[in-house]
Amino acid sequence: MENTKPPVSPAIKLAIEMGPLLVFFLLNAKKDIYWATAGFMVAILVSLVAAWRIEGRLPVMPLFTAAFVLVFGALTLYFHDDTFIKRKPTIVNGLFAAILFGGLLTGRALLQVVFGSAIQLTPAGWRQLTLRWAGFFVVLAILNEWVWRSYSTSAWVSFKTFGILPLTFLFMLLQAPLLSRHQLHESEIDPTP
DSSP: OOOOOOOOOHHHHHHHHHHHHHHHHHHHHHSOHHHHHHHHHHHHHHHHHHHHHHHSSOOHHHHHHHHHHHHHHHHHHHHTOTHHHHHHHHHHHHHHHHHHHHHHHTTOOTHHHHHTTTOOBOHHHHHHHHHHHHHHHHHHHHHHHHHHHHSOHHHHHHHHHHTHHHHHHHHHHHTHHHHHHHBOOGGGOOOOO
């Protein structure tokens, strides 16, 4: 059966993705990191249910992120050690970077698999974009390690909630020239799947 739901507005998608982070931030401010972690786990499950009900499917990236939040959140609560939840972004970003670099080493630009239907680029464009994203994930992993090791838990939570998303949007905007340079024209797009 085909999904007949209308496209979801970007504002609703952003609310679904940011909601759990805001719960995390607010509970950390009002209670502590352990309350925040438990609330984050519940909120991310609620956001997945909301995405499924609104979009009629579970988006891959939020599902992947939720799995890591649940595993590292459970470890944080079980061992009563906030190091687990603080290292989660480092591990997730490092994993994304490794997957993208690994794809490039085998001659595949894996971002094309993720964005291929939305963006049409030359093979060189896909390679460059994949390389840049892999590098960006490495930078995010290093930044996360530096912030959680150098600053208070509250400062780290603020960085995670309000720092990573703007950095990601800025990075995406900076890719516009590359996308423009390597965009395939309609006559160049191969219609075969």
